[in-house]
Amino acid sequence: MVSGFLRGWIGGGSRQPPDSRAARILSVRPMPAAVYAVGDVHGCVALYRALEDRIVADARTRDASEPCLIVLLGDVVDRGPDSAGMIRHLLSPAPDGVERVTLRGNHEEMMAQFLQDPGASRSWLDNGGEETLMSYGLYPDPEHGFADLSGRFRAQLDAAIPDAHRGFLERTPYALEVGNTVFCHAGIDPARALSAQHPADLIWGDPARIDTAAPGDHPRIVHGHVITEDVLITPKRINVDTGAYRSGVLSAVRLTADGEPLALCVGQQPLQTRHSAP
DSSP states (O other): OOOGGGGGGBTTSSBOOSSTTSOOEEEEOSOOSEEEEEOOOTTOHHHHHHHHHHHHHHHTTSOTTSOEEEEEOSOOSSSSSOHHHHHHHHHSOOOTTEEEEEOOOHHHHHHHHHHHOGGGGGGGGGGTHHHHHHHTTOOOBTTTBTOOOSHHHHHHHHHHSOHHHHHHHHHOOSEEEETTEEEESSOOOTTSOGGGOOHHHHHHSOGGGGGGSOTTSSOEEEEOSSOOSSEEEOSSEEEOOOOHHHHSEEEEEEEOSSSOOEEEEEESSOOOEEEOOO
16 A cells, blocks of 8 residues: 555556556656665564564665655465454555555465455465464364355355455456565566556566566566565566565665665574676
């Protein structure tokens, strides 16, 4: 969601290309003092809170008069222990001097589709959806799991998940453009201009496709979606997904207008930053 002084950064609102299938992309200008991009949280709200505290501490070592921005790169829900708590936290006010924006990942997409039509979107349950439902107090039958998606279940679902959480999912943009950097969950289609990207490419695509693009053809992308052991930084892309729900390590990268990217992490073990050639 976009709130507070972040509205003042959105240049011209969201991009609305002629192709109705193209994604809603926000554009921010001027460049904030620092942008912190956070990898896939997947319901690990305790890790996220610890990382947010570290980000805030880092931001306060810089020019306190300039705002900083936290960009969550999608997949804040599913698989981990407390997706409900994660959304609840993101709906709460951000720390002083910081704004947050949460992008849409494929798991936000699946969850939103399930809430609209559980019967047609039941595959979500096998991809972390069961854990998410349990975080809202809905538990599977011991023998049959969530096999019963009847009207009775739909009533329980409607009662358990607040409208504010549904609205949060629906409002998530597909990407954010800041200067010469594009933040998205998965990647972009190198054959398309940024304004013509399809949602499926931004939330389901292969981030490595950008590696084949000619130098200078596209902005650098910052993404998650594909788990990497360490934060991966190349001239064309930065991957920040260190698999928090299974590794216990949640990572972010700090970007500024005049400095090199800096990885920050919290979790069970120290994390190295891996720099790679294009």
